[in-house]
Amino acid sequence: MDYRGKVVIITGASSGIGREAAQAFASRNSVVVGVARREALLREQLERWQRDSPDSICLVGDLGEREFSEQVIAETVARFGRIDVLVHNAAVPKHKQIYDLNGDEAEYVIRVNFLSPVWTTLAAIPHMLANHGGFIVNVSSFAALVPPPRESLYAASKAALNAFSAGLWNDLAGSQIHVSVINPGAIDTEIWDKQEAPNAFRGRKHPPSMVVDAIFEAIEKRRFELVIPRRSLSLMAANFLRQFWPAALRFGMARMDPVHKDVIEDARQRALELRRARG
Ligand SMILES: NC(=O)c1ccc[n+]([C@@H]2O[C@H](COP(=O)([O-])OP(=O)(O)OC[C@H]3O[C@@H](n4cnc5c(N)ncnc54)[C@H](OP(=O)(O)O)[C@@H]3O)[C@@H](O)[C@H]2O)c1
Structure with missing residues (x-):
């Protein structure tokens, strides 16, 4: 596929997978x-992208x-008149005992990991349609399929993204807008350092x-769903058991x-x- 001049939005391009993906598209x-x-x-990063692709920009927010x-x-769209590829990659982790989570945290995880891709997808579809097609690639997580310990919120945000992707894939049939979802297992990035517990x-x-x-691969071979790494025995076993x-x-x-029992006991004491404080 010829990527020259294609307009590619990558969310979460400041680190990890998004940073590498942005560099790969720029090159x-x-x-x-x-x-x-x-x-x-x-x-x-922008300085690096612009060496290969001078028109590249960054949006901070x-x-x-x-x-x-x-x-x-x-x-x-105002700057370039089109969107060819939209990669939803930004996400926040949430690795915490369920007893320590609060409603604000829950809302923020869902807003960043799920609602933001929904908002941008809905805003992008008319432009992609007018442009006779495009690609939406959602970087989800294997956690969407098998929630890891202490990650019920993160997993739920990713499972919602997977369900949205599957629905879009159905609903956009015939539109020339292709939707993919990628479910990575453990990837070596700074996301692991951002976990609270x-x-x-x-x-x-x-x-x-x-x-x-x-x-x-998702773009070039029009794949809908990929689990990375492929053929990983531990991921396959976990998915089978699930x-x-x-x-x-x-x-x-x-x-x-x-x-541990003391985690539960500590939460019980706080409860x-x-x-008592409420009378
Ligand atoms: N690493 C893994 O093991 C793994 C496994 C499965 C799935 N994934 C998924 O892969 C994707 C990339 O993660 P990563 O591992 O590369 O982690 P990362 O290095 O922490 O990257 C996350 C990116 O998202 C951005 N981001 C987070 N919250 C944001 C917000 N509110 N607004 C704008 N940007 C925001 C971060 O930038 P700023 O902080 O500068 O905003 C950063 O660029 C995520 O969707 C993650 O869930 C990762």
Whole structure:
């Protein structure tokens, strides 16, 4: 596929998978529109993109805000007149005991990881239609298929993204707008350092380039769904158990990453104090 001059929006382009994906599109001479909050990091990347693709830009803001998400689409169209590829990659992690989560955190995870891709997709579809097609690639997570311990919110945000992707794939048939969803397993990026609670995962973390390759494969071969890494025995086993023997999966996860009694007891004490304080 000839990527020269194609206008490619990549959310979460300041680090990890998004940063590598943006560089890969720029080196194919696509016009990159990189989006994230950390302006200094994004500007550093922009200089690199512009070496191969001088028209590339970055847009700095919080995708958890609907206004900014929609503005990303409006500004891209105002500058370049089109959107060829929209890669939804930005996300926040949430690895925390369920007893410590609050409603504000839940709302923010859903806004960034799920609602933002919905807002930008809805805003982009008319432009892609007018342009006779386009590609929407949603970087989800294997957590959407098998929620890891302490990640119910993150997993739910990604599962919603997968369901939205599947619905879009149906509904956009015949429009020349292709939708893909990529479910990576563990990838070696800074997302692991942003988790609030220690993570018991000690398995192999794969390079972000694996996901970037999957993004290009999804576009070029019109794939709907990819799990990365492919043919991973542990991912396949977890997915199998999730569907056919969920109790065994729960047992295995509890052995690998148990919720210690003192965590529950501590939460209970806080609950009792709260009850006392309320009279
Ligand atoms: N690494 C893994 O093991 C793994 C596994 C499965 C799925 N994934 C998925 O892969 C994608 C990329 O993650 P990564 O591993 O590359 O992590 P990362 O290095 O932490 O990248 C996340 C990106 O999202 C951006 N972002 C987060 N919140 C944002 C917000 N509110 N507004 C705008 N931008 C925001 C971050 O930029 P700023 O902080 O500058 O805003 C950053 O560029 C995510 O969707 C993640 O869920 C990762």
